[in-house]
Amino acid sequence: MNAERAVAAELTPELLTRIRGVLAQVADPEIPVLSVLDLGVIRHLLRRPDGQIEVGVAPTYSGCPATPAIKADVLRALTGAGFDAVAVDVLSPPWTTDWISPEGRRKLEAFGIAPPAEAGAGKRRLWEADPTVSCPRCGSKQTAKQSEFGSTPCKALYKCQSCLEPFDYFKCI
């Protein structure tokens, strides 16, 4: 979050609080319990010389169709709150599941999606064993991966061997 801290100084704390309040209401289109702040995709907030508010948005997965929807939703919310805003893509450094906030991880679990195993980013864990994933329903660690890929680019399919329920795992990148 360095980028956000560095440039956020250019906005008054009061303005920043108001903008963050608006963004906290913008939900991820696929996982509506997460706000864009929880997801960690808001990389910077700054005021351009012409007075426009610039929001830096990191795309999650390269091909995720939710990315343009997130940008559009952010703009719509800020415009609706009376801000003259513009959203720009921030490719570097690339978004990682490590940027999902602790609050976001709790919300994911409560929603029935196992949050990503921690400290995933940056390493090439190519042929390593899968992390231990706890069942978001019963908490059991006796779970098995069914598929590397799930219903959206961010998820893998798991099954709990204790309560026998299938569940989504928010995979680590």
Added chain:
Amino acid sequence: MTPHCRYVLRLADTNLVLAQRLGEWVGHAPALEEDLGIANVSLDLLGQARLLLAHAGELEGRGRDEDTLAYLREESEYLNLTLVEQPNGDFGDTIARQFLFDAWQLELNGKLAQSKDEKLAAIAVKGIRETAYHLRYSGGWLIRLGDGTDESHRRVEESLARLWPFTNELFDGDEVDQSIAKAGIGPAPETLRAGWLRQVDEVLAEATLARPAPAQFGWYGKQGRHGEHLGYLLAEMQSLHRAHPGATW
């Protein structure tokens, strides 16, 4: 077109053509999990292709955007590697093609992270974790097929032998490659070979498969000289846009 722009277009087209090929599996894969898996890999590659196409359009400076480049170029203007335009064949053919490609792309993106083209470096770095995930999937399946039944072993062995000659092009540099290597924009292709082979050999060993014998001939899709398969793929991919230019969803 400068060598720089041409190089980025090669990478973009390679991603785009493979994404389109993989998309052909949707609704036809052997199991729901593989249908989802292949579609997800396709989507990642399409996302990378879009970023690269947009970048190539900017480098060209003639106002062509990603859609113009994807939908309104002819076959001979496409600069993808010949490997990725090969038909899907059976599931083993698709997995073998994907594995050979993923291992190469991971090696390539690792090197492109140091590119003097900052935009290209950012796109590559973003792709590394995705490609690693793809390689885990394709490599995992190659091991299961190779070390599976007699039939799966025999068939995926044939897939590898059929596709192996197309890998020459991945490491065979031409004047475009030399120019971008000299400028520090991308690695000389031959420098990717050792790391790629290491990865390939490691998985082949676990899959109880032998590395196919080297083939002598080369293929030049990256120079716009394609086999018979690309034209059909482009005809399908481009037909809607050509029939209804500028249509939006």
